[in-house]
Amino acid sequence: MGNKLLKILIVEDDYQLAFNWKQALDEYGYYVDAVSNAADARRTFSNNYDCYIIDLFHVENNQILPEGGISLLSEIKKNKFTRELPPLVIAITGYYHEGSSTSVSTQQIVKNLGASLLLKKPVKPDRFHEVIKVWLEDPYFEDKIEK
Template sequence: MRILLIEDDEQLCFSTAYQLKNHGFLVDTCMDGEDALSYFKQNIYDLILLDRMLPHIDGITLLKRLREKNNTTPVIILTALGELDDKIIGLDAGADDYMVKPFAIEELLARIRSINRRPRQWKETDVLTYHNLTYSPTTNVLKGPLGTCTLSNKEGALMEFFLHNSTQILPRETLLTKVWGPYADIEDGNLDNYIHFIRRRLKSVSTTITIKTLRGIGYQLEALE
């Protein structure tokens, strides 16, 4: 599991990250609300730990912006604001859980495990649709106007991630991390090979959807209509 920890207390940020890493989590840290927006755009996190009181952009505003983008990444708010009204504001803004500082790392780990047991909403979607293309993650079947084909597991994982982020530019590192994992032993050129395979699959079902290359950046779904 890859976690984004957004906390402006440097000592608390580093100590929490250290303990989470010791329990096997991958952790990125951020101590500024404005900087957090760039981390959100990467869309590579399985969980966000979010402080409410941050420089430049507060945590509640960040959370609302995340949910406005239809990003369903689970969020646990970690804050010193522990009144009932504070908790209601956080949960109504889109948080999945709310913890008041100071907290024991054991409780945080238990809450992370609880969230990790919940089925992610997007994984429950049986068929994904974008323009005249549909894809079923359950059966790995891709369907266009004039045919269907079955994707391999890696092709399917890439296709699913593209469709869940159909309007986003996806950096190469993001695709490698989400599909192969952060420490996978894979050559960078393998991603290009799989993109080539998927383009052939898209062409075979006569869809107007293709994958656009953005030199030096990554890839994006494109509708040729």
């Protein structure tokens, strides 16, 4: 990436959480946008973000919405504006399922959909910064990140 300003899109339905992450990442010197849903995120694809931080499950009135972050994961890699780039895609969730020999884990699902990494909430902005620094040194960093 060189010295160019890293552009980040946060897709998070919790306004306060998104605001806190955006504010902290702004202070690290990143250019950060935040949206609260998948539809708004799709409208920003032409901005060519380098990094996406995506909440997997968007909730409204205590119900998980069908149009959430999971639907965005594979679209980011397929989108005409992003498919030529190797964006960092960080999936985040508070609803985590460990896989067993007969079930699929949340980790396996997001990897298959194109996420670079899955982090469990709560996530501190410093953690995003750590992951981004490692990714900038090596876009194929997965084995170097402590989960």
